[in-house]
Amino acid sequence: MFTSSTKLLRDYYAAFNAADWDGMLSLLTEDVTHDINQGSRETGREAFAAFIARMNRCYSEQLSDIVLMVSPDGSRAAAEYVVAGRYLKTGEGLPQAQGQLYLLPGGAFFDIRDGRIARISNYYNLRDWLAQVSA
Numbered sequence: 001m002f003t004s005s006t007k008l009l010r011d012y013y014a015a016f017n018a019a020d021w022d023g024m025l026s027l028l029t030e031d032v033t034h035d036i037n038q039g040s041r042e043t044g045r046e047a048f049a050a051f052i053a054r055m056n057r058c059y060s061e062q063l064s065d066i067v068l069m070v071s072p073d074g075s076r077a078a079a080e081y082v083v084a085g086r087y088l089k090t091g092e093g094l095p096q097a098q099g100q101l102y103l104l105p106g107g108a109f110f111d112i113r114d115g116r117i118a119r120i121s122n123y124y125n126l127r128d129w130l131a132q133v134s135a
Contacts, residue, residue: 005074005112012117013066013079021052028117035121048120058097061085063106077110083124087133095134102132 008027015023025045034042034051042051055061063081070077083106090097104124111119 003074004115005070005077006068008112008115008117009068009070009077009079009110013063013081017062019056021049021056024052025049028120029113032117033111033119035119037122037124038126058087058089058091059085060088075112077112078107079110080105080107082106095130097133100133100135102129104128104132 012024012027015021015027025048028045028048030045031043032045032048034048036042036051042048062084064084066079066081068077068079083102083104085102087097087100087102106122106124108123109119109121110117
């Protein structure tokens with residue numbers, strides 16, 4: 001289980017970095033729960049697809065230095081990474097986008113069920129991001 005869960009998460013982040021959104025979505029359960037950093041909880045693969053579409057309008061991001069940690073039974077996992085991005089379009093209630101570059105640490109927690117991701121909880125330091133794009 002440990003190895004298959006690790007592979008699942010590697011595939012998830014490889015799909016993210018390749019902008020393979022359909023590939024990423026295929027790794028999620030239909031009822032996936034997504035906890036948005038300092039935001040609300042959304043449920044369902046369709047809601048996650050809509051979130052990805054919103055993010056892609058405003059940001060271009062790549063993740064590096066990805067470290068994965070998986071529980072012995074493979075049912076829970078965590079990831080730590082560095083986000084390198086460009087702020088493309090102003091998000092609602094956020095500073096004006098002017099193509100600013102940013103670099104910040106991030107992390108995520110996962111529940112894994114039946115070989116797919118059933119929960120994603122993403123975290124990053126919003127104040128750090130705001131300082132970088134407001135400078």
